[in-house]
Amino acid sequence: MIGKQWRIRGRCFVLPRDLDRSDGIAEETKRWLTGKLMKDGGGGNGEGFDFTREYQAHFGNLSPVLRGSFRNPLPGAPKELGNGGLTPRSPIGDDELNQEVALSNFRVVVIEPTRVEFLDLEVPSKTIWVPIGGEAEKTENLEKFGKVEGDWRAVEVWP
Secondary structure, eight states: OTTEEEEEEEEEEEEOTTTTSOSHHHHHHHHHHHHHHSSTTSSTTOTTOOHHHHHHHHHHTSOHHHHHHTTSOOTTOOGGGOOTTOOTTOOOOGGGTTOHHHHHHOOEEEEEEEEEEEEETTTTEEEEEEETTSHHHHHTTOTTSSEEETTEEEEEEOO
């Protein structure tokens, strides 16, 4: 994959750890997630979806070393300040997935893409994908170009 780049533009949402709580912001976020991401064969309407379990699953899917990096001292802090009682470079095994310090620094991020680009410098070629009827398709006048692939328009452009 040398000389190849993927670029994604869109809105980014950092999910709170406690998304299963029942307040207005959490409920609004869950409605957005279930409406946008779980429609059209993507998992139903979200009824009965366990956000806490999913959050923990994302953390658990990381390697033990990467999980452990979330309990390292603050990046960029002078070493002379010490490690604040943290255990840098210490992996978190599968039996320690509830490690509070690491979980407090871990977040799940959802990106709602509005444009995806693939640049291949070896060929050279570049393809962009924009949602059908989306803002990018209109502002870039792409309605008449490329081909439709599901809900997306793929357009070959000059690199």
